[in-house]
């Protein structure tokens with residue numbers, strides 16, 4: 333655990349505990365560990381309210397935490413009935429935990445080696461490549477989705493809040509740590525049983541309607557044939573290392589042929605990504621795809637990598653001298669460069685108050701004067717027409733999606749083009765100062 337947290341780990345650590353065997357075992361392990369290290373645990377349980385027993389399960393976690401002496405909160409989730417239920421629950425859980433965690437920098441989750449093996453099989457069934465077959469990392473950064481928010485519907489204790497919204501803890505999101513990745517589910521259960529610990533069996537873990545449950549059953553059959561969770565997880569681990577090597581190669585190519593966030597002529601920060609056309613064309617296809625996928629996610633802030641088929645066809649079009657849009661990004665060939673910028677359609681209707689967090693999830697815009705009555709909207713056609721002159725080097729199409737400060741219909745400022753007195757800070761995927769190079773690292 334200490335290895336995962338690093339040498340200067342904080343005194344307060346979050347723990348996501350569902351009441352299932354894995355996370356109850358993690359709670360017990362962490363409890364014993366804290367004795368040696370003087371760490372305080374803050375436990376969170378999300379009651380998804382999808383099964384009648386879920387409230388009792390959360391209450392069981394609350395009782396166990398009270399007995400151990402750790403503060404616990406139960407956050408209630410409301411499903412709006414849209415999307416895939418399990419996927420929606422997982423996202424909703426992360427959002428609620430993000431709002432709950434306050435100033436906590438780390439939240440521990442009890443994913444196990446079996447989870448890695450099941451995920452590997454699920455991805456194999458979809459024909460995934462190195463990316464999808466890579467084992468989940470022991471640490472994953474979650475970007476700040478709901479800065480400064482407090483969960484609306486909860487019981488129990490909330491961790492300390494950040495002192496100011498500008499605090500790094502509030503700004504940079506938090507890390508999910510997975511200390512049980514090298515442990516097997518059976519080991520954790522054995523550990524709990526021997527300590528006479530309590531846990532609940534979630535009946536949906538036996539529902540063959542779920543892919544994961546079917547893979548768990550398949551894994552049990554494979555295990556009998558000598559192809560078990562250990563070997564699958566080991567391969568997934570090797571895939572993760574291969575993926576890191578490929579990412580390192582992409583980063584090296586990026587440093588040779590890439591240009592970030594700046595207008596080719598004025599140097600102003602536009603958040604666009606450009607590649608030298610010849611250098612890009614001379615790069616091997618895997619790296620081209622990796623760079624393109626990273627650039628699309630970096631610009632749009634999308635949580636997921638674009639799908640392989642549309643990504644491949646966008647790459648083919650670019651290599652053939654054409655362009656296209658994907659993932660909320662427009663890609664074009666511009667003389668000797670490939671130019672990727674935010675798709676105007678994706679931001680055309682976004683309007684926000686300068687005081688209200690990030691515009692388009694990636695721009696912080698500060699007005700020079702009193703911001704009352706001002707809005708941030710895309711420059712658009714109307715803003716372009718109000719610019720005092722043609723911005724040197726920025727094409728109309730790439731300028732339209734840039735953030736601008738408006739007073740009604742009057743354009744006051746478009747900071748990325750150097751027009752007006754407002755200031756803008758680019759925060760790709762919600763993180764100020766994130767570079768594509770660093771993004772490729774964690775990608």
Ligand SMILES: Nc1ncnc2c1ncn2[C@@H]1O[C@H](COP(=O)(O)OP(=O)(O)OP(=O)(O)O)[C@@H](O)[C@H]1O
Nearest residue numbers: 348349350352353354355356376377378441442443
């Ligand atoms: N409802 C929840 N409330 C709090 N944390 C949760 C919840 N569901 C999952 N988690 C966290 O995410 C981890 C992985 O979730 P997953 O759904 O894969 O759980 P699992 O493998 O069934 O584990 P468990 O037996 O602990 O429920 C859990 O071990 C736990 O740390």
